[in-house]
Amino acid sequence: MKIFMKKFRNYIWITLYLVLTVLSFIIGFEPGKDIFTGFGQSFIEMITFIPFLFIIVGLFDVWMPKEKIQRHIGQESGVKGIAIMVLLAMLQAGPLYGAFPVAYMLYRKGAGIRNIFIYLGAFTSMKIPMLGIEIGYLGIEYTITRTLVSLPLFIGIGYLMEIMLKNRKFEVYDGSG
């Protein structure tokens, strides 16, 4: 019953919306029809590119396994170290709090303060699936501009974090405490 409720809750909005839309068409309620036209357009817009984007992301996932890149963490420094961090972050997906456990893992593997925060920065700004959707919705010019502006800023933040935390016994915890 509980599981049923949970499943049902996910569908409640779409069900409600469809019922109201069908009703609008039956009784000829104009705002309902107009809203459906808007929804229909954005749905078609979405369904004609998002599935293909995800296939691209899936292919990236199998051809550039994260585990392979993770092996180099902590061994490389300087520009190469930063590049590995950015590349690793680009292959991820999901919300920022999903990156915290990864940051802990990077810390355990010997990544420095600067690189850990560069990883978080790249995670917020340059994940491949996110870039794909951003191009789809806001245009390639927007994505290129935003990425080029963000990159130096989050690398700079990495350096600043290192300066401010270096002598402060900084540690990454496993999140349980």
Next chain:
Amino acid sequence: MSNNAIIFISLCGILSLVSFLIDRRKTWEGFKRGWRMFRNMLLPFINILILVSLVIYFISPDVISRYLGAESGVTGFAIAAVVGSITLIPGFISYPIAAGLIQQGASYAVVATFMTTLMMVGVVTLPLEIKYFGRRAAIIRNSLNFVAAIIIGLLVGLVMGVIK
């Protein structure tokens, strides 16, 4: 068919073909992973499209452009930065909202600030972040990113103003 569809379908076709010629099994595995990710986000995505279509219908472009448009000035930035920092909207879902805002007259600068704070600053997740990095690091990271988001918004707005 939209430009997007053409770009993504051709890119997907080329990559799949190359991948298929190199390794059939891996390609199939990639398709399966992609499909799984798509399936997981489909329902929340449809829900947000419903919400956006409702909001676009009920909130007039005048209101959006007054508070979030090019002439909104500091107010627009402040609204975008604060709302973006506080709310926790999954990345995928936020893009139709951003596109809708721009369509209704919001400026690129304001939308870029909103999207960047949304991604980089997390007030709601701050307690969790503190558990991982400690209070000091978490607060500094969020503050620096808040400033960075405003710089990003301003610069993106500037460049987009020149391009568009």
